[in-house]
Amino acid sequence: MAVVLPFDPAADIAAEPSLEGIVSLVRSDMDRVNALILSRTGSDVTMIPEVATHLISSGGKRLRPMLTLATADLSGYRGEGDIKLAASVEFMHTATLLHDDVVDDSEMRRGKLAARMLWGNEASVLVGDFLLGQAFRMMIEVGSMQALDILSSAAVVIAEGEVAQLAAAKNTATSEDEYLAVIRGKTAELFAAACEVGPVLGNRPKTEQAACRSYGMNLGIAFQLIDDALDYGGSGAKLGKNVGDDFREGKITLPVLLAFRRGTEEERSFWRRCLEQGEVGEGDLEHAMELLAAHQSIAATVERARHYGAIAKDALGLFPDGPAKQALLDTVEFCISRAR
């Protein structure tokens, strides 16, 4: 007798993608990463733990260190090195955020006042330097020259990407490819490095290292594109930042690039005035959102993100099924679903 399985075509869509898979997978290791993060922000100079903790404890998802732990797990690594590398990755990320806030004159970060608003630009620059130094110290302690090489190269590429963004800033005619190069540098490179060091620790073959790197790179691109989309459409509560921040700061992101290219000459003047000349007045954000909607720029940005997400998932194809692989696949879905 045939068993009739109930079939619900809406089930896949209804199941809210979440980080639950990766969170459970790495829970005990993340406790150790968090303890290490706390201990390595310690200093007799009390301003250092104050500034560092303000940002580190402000509710980031700690996605990047979880990726290091999960790819180490995927690679069958059973040592201790992934804890320190994961904490290093989070410190590199935090240092970048501190410096970015200074570079962008940002007032808010993760729904709280940016550290620079409370302690000044000076402290943000220097505590960032401190955390970067501590990140290198921890990497060195792990003793893998290859992991050191990957993460230090990432630090260079990230800084280079940020300078490129600075040099290219305020140009609404930036091409989509140029924009992609920027976000590969400023966001995706650290995701890639965080994922690549997992199989490196596990002494896995080059193909697996490259696969994890590719997973991280493409996940990172998708993650940033969704961030860009959320800045114009997501709920502020989700991201802890206000809708329209990028617009007010004159940041030219993919939704804008697409609306600019798809728009009329009159619309292009509007974008140039707001983003290149920085003349933003009453009602301009609303008008910008109307234009983005009219040209389906947000939807297109999410579609682009899905494309990179698909590449990320396929990159893991050669790994055997199991909880680590499933957690990494779910992470991609979660990152993209944030834009719903």
Next chain:
Amino acid sequence: MAVVLPFDPAADIAAEPSLEGIVSLVRSDMDRVNALILSRTGSDVTMIPEVATHLISSGGKRLRPMLTLATADLSGYRGEGDIKLAASVEFMHTATLLHDDVVDDSEMRRGKLAARMLWGNEASVLVGDFLLGQAFRMMIEVGSMQALDILSSAAVVIAEGEVAQLAAAKNTATSEDEYLAVIRGKTAELFAAACEVGPVLGNRPKTEQAACRSYGMNLGIAFQLIDDALDYGGSGAKLGKNVGDDFREGKITLPVLLAFRRGTEEERSFWRRCLEQGEVGEGDLEHAMELLAAHQSIAATVERARHYGAIAKDALGLFPDGPAKQALLDTVEFCISRAR
């Protein structure tokens, strides 16, 4: 028949101490360091070499990389690693200067406009990050875990020292010991690390590593104290910076700390108004210089520097005489003689 040697009691004083000894000692290696510095500031992002070259080619003496080369020579090291470590040390120094200018709101650096005045704070922060990343890349290429450990620890200590200075800033009642702790961090630590990696590369015993570290640390303290003195009394042309910069920026250095402690209550009010409240008016710099002279604060600062210089020289006592040792001894004399 006895030969009567001409004796000129003024000869020692008349012979102007110079860097000629260390410059000749490391000349061919420094050519390679300079070429490496140029090649590693290269980037497709043209703003990076522009900003980096502006500062790097602005006539710094490159004392720190020369120290790495000279201590490697002293240690009988014949490999290639000292070239890359020397370039790393100079990059760490340059990154610190770029970030310091942002932290201090400085307008000038080495007699030229500070990079931040030409390219903005943003570029100074990010190009500093880039150079720090490149410094780590070069260290890693050398492959000495111990050298990596020394230089990355230095990066942490430097950042920590800068934050400590920030937290302690604007306090005229800072004690001399507290001030020394600050300059150990912000200046002397990098000198110490630059000198320690020489014998590390040469696989010399711990005692020699510690001796070179001590030489560098004490030379660094002396160097900074002379800088402090020069800011109130040296000729502007020598340092490429204007007399009184520290005063105008409200920096509290040893000459001021001494004049403050040696002065009357009325004088202390003057220092507090100028340096803590930052109310500097016409004639205040001149009055400050008078007070420094009246309390012999500059002379005392130079005396303190001589003390650390003497420790630095004694630290090399166990090394056999030779051109490398002599060059390092002369370097101490040169650094102190700048305040003449």
